[in-house]
Amino acid sequence: MSSDELKQRIILIIGAIPPGSVSTYGTIAKMAGIPTHARFVGSVLRNLPTGSRIPWHRVINGRGEISFPYGSEKWQTQKDILESEGVLLMGDKVRLKQYLWQP
DNA sequence: CAAATGACGTAGC
DNA sequence: TGCTACGCCATTT
Numbered sequence: 787m788s789s790d791e792l793k794q795r796i797i798l799i800i801g802a803i804p805p806g807s808v809s810t811y812g813t814i815a816k817m818a819g820i821p822t823h824a825r826f827v828g829s830v831l832r833n834l835p836t837g838s839r840i841p842w843h844r845v846i847n848g849r850g851e852i853s854f855p856y857g858s859e860k861w862q863t864q865k866d867i868l869e870s871e872g873v874l875l876m877g878d879k880v881r882l883k884q885y886l887w888q889p
Numbered sequence: 890c891a892a893a894t895g896a897c898g899t900a901g902c
Numbered sequence: 903t904g905c906t907a908c909g910c911c912a913t914t915t
Contacts, residue, residue, distance in 0.1 A: 789912065811897050822910055824897040831896055853896040
């Protein structure tokens with residue numbers, strides 16, 4: 787299985803996350819059939835074209851945090867989009883119990 | 890080709 | 903609850 791195929795599968799899975807929900811890198815990796823590739827999921831998102839319509843903002847880390855330096859511009863952007871979809875943060879964290887997407 | 894890197898995760902203390 | 907170590911693995915140096 788080529789990494790390009792994995793990349794496609796990962797993108798499809800992320801695209802299936804409904805608005806108002808979030809998922810984690812690790813969970814997505816598992817769904818793609820590669821449980822140990824959480825980091826790979828991250829690198830896929832990192833290399834997305836700027837104008838891509840992939841809902842990258844619905845992906846956070848397993849601790850419910852946005853994986854960007856706290857207060858950075860990217861952090862702020864992701865937080866704003868999430869809140870506009872109804873995903874509220876408690877301080878700097880998202881309540882996974884409440885918003886995590888688990889089909 | 891060895892070593893470092895990174896939008897991560899888990900275990901242990 | 904927080905911090906440190908380690909594991910992980912495709913990519914990049």
